[in-house]
Amino acid sequence: MVHVSGPLETYVEGFESELMRLGFVPISRGVQLRLMGHLSGWLDAKELVVSDLTVEIVDLFIRERRASHTVLFTHRALRPLLNWLVTSGTITAEVAAPRAVQDSVLLVRFEEYLRSERRLKEISVQAQVSRVRRFLNGYTPPGGISALSANDVTRALLGEGEGRKPVSVKKFGYVLRSFLCFCFLVGELDHDLTGATLAVRLPQPSLLPIGVSAEKIQCLLSACDRNTAVGKRDYAVIIMLSRLGLRAGEVAGLRLHDMDWRHGDFLVRGKGAKDERLPLPAEVGEAVVDYLLHARPEMPDLPEVFCTVTAPWRRLGSPAVWAIVTRACKRAGMAPFGPHRLRHSLGEAMVGAHVPLAAIGQVLRHDDPVTTTNYARVDVTRLRTLAQPWPEERGQS
Template sequence: MVVIANLSRVRVTGPMEAYVAGFETELSRLGFTPYSAAAQVRLMAHVSRWLDTRNLGVSNLTVGLIEEFFEERRRSYTAFVSPRALQPLVRWLAATGAIAAQTALPRPVQDPPVLTRFEQYLRTERRLQEISVQAQVSRIRRFLNGYTPGGGIGALTAAEVTQALLDEGNGRQPVSVKKFGYVLRSFLRYCLLTGDLDRDLTGATLVVRLPQPSLLPVGVDANQIQRLLEACDRHDPTGKRDYAILLLLARLGIRAGEVAGLRLEDLDWHTAEVLIRGKGAKDERLPVSAELGEALVDYLHIRPRMLQQHEVFCTVKAPWRRLSSPAVWAIVTRACQRAGLEPFSPHRLRRSLAESMINADISLAAIGQVLRHDDPVTTANYARVDVTRLRTIAQPWPAEGGLS
């Protein structure tokens, strides 16, 4: 029996007793606080007792057994009741060879071959970022699971396609239905080209039009951006990270996903440039100002050095892991709340940069180059924010009686 002195005393008996000291070291490496580490070891103790009552050893642990354990644990516990809670222990045991490596992996999804090929097409031919690939595959997986007829994808008709879109509208926002329809059209077009379908069903996808409350793209003014930056506590690790992220968004106009995907090797300190891995695998180098460079250095000094991932930005609390695009959105939202501003998305800061360049009489071609737009029409959309100049070309409204 091993006793761990912590905020609480954790007693581990059974087959996992010999692994406690090593797991404690791993939790420390991952950055767990003593309190959080104690909670992890308590969960370990429960698993060990559960295995012991079944005369099983650590090497017998499988994905199926883990799910069975949590099914039983949920009857008596309200915390740490999903397999995800056991991931630190399972991954460490797999890394040490105590259990099979596949036990640390999520249960594989048995996708039909056509979806597997579509996923590969999105990744290699369309060259979408991984987060976009997985989002599209998830939507098509849901469609195939719910609407594929008994005869398989080849027997699909317009009725199933239309019904899927109608059902998607139940309880979901129009923007979600629009995305679902876009992905579904792309998938049906792909199936037609590959021969999985012998007829074009894209016409069965309903057109979803979103309400347009305003045709003017709206950014954030300079005073609001300054309030946003000043709301970050730069004496705190979280504040240092958030300040650097907000500067990247506001000064370079990069996207949330590009912030999340920024890697250490993308920072070129000799040339004061940063490599941005944009949409469609389009890479561009942007200059790093002294202000931004100092913020990045300030954050990197407190970034966990034992983090194995190369992404620049990661979580502050254990277990340390890279930030996702939604996490960047959450950082902006929290910064707005601290600054007393109405919450807005990271993309508003990108629009703000475009508006400031328009006000500085910078050409649309140059703005498009900074924002890395492929289509000049996309950049031209930002020109509509200059209402003052638009008024100079507006035609006067006809006087009463002037219309026949």
């Protein structure tokens, strides 16, 4: 039993009930209650009450706790408690949120451009904005963006190359090129600086889509213990990836109301904000139903289908879907690979079944037909029939 004294003492019972609702096991509830006790004692020592909590006060507590503790000294650790205090009407929602970064007007406009004109998903928008923010804070000259020169752009790319992987620098250069083009188009720059972004070359393996054999996919599915909640979830995720060719983000973004069980189809929230309905095969539907009925936590306020199995319950992201596949690979004794290999497997299987390329593009929801034509190159046997015989040399005796 954890004893909490001080200003937060009267909130213990309600907070413990909230932790149980969120799925915290007894040990984890004890950890959260001890953190609550520390904050309560700290407020008491400062002669503060709960209503005195502000963003600045929370930041001060976190800094002092970090100096004396080795765990639970972040805003994320305090989030369950602060969210509960918001729900109970004790503090405002602003106190529970970490301090927001004040971005320039130009960066805010670029963010809106990515969201509305480029129609990128929110995770991609935030990733690009983060890189541009790093550029503006670290490499913009004193005169502001209008004084930017080609030397500044090159210096930024060279600076990013120190201590970072080439793939990270390449992404930075791609985003920087997009941002500079935006600045030129909206008049923030009177000259186009996109040519100053150095091309970062990475060693490229074969551009052929490489899938996984049907036997290996079956091994992945068999490696999921469907007697456990984790196994039921992982099985449903992997069978959706392999049978429907979904992307990791599309599986992670699947919502409960996207499933139309009466008509046997579901909504896919694809790239470029393109939503399409796909049929739901019986095998896939049965796996999802098994997960929903026997493994998914009862969280009515969580709209996504797939979520974590440990508290606090929250939706899965694309990295979590990748982790599900790679962990299944290890359990099956195979070299780890990502979920996109399963998408390629479906494409290869359709090529082997002589499905027309146009139909393959529809199933995989390719925007560009050129992307689909890559799958034509994996059927080496059929490609050999297109090869012309080597011309014989004339004039030989």
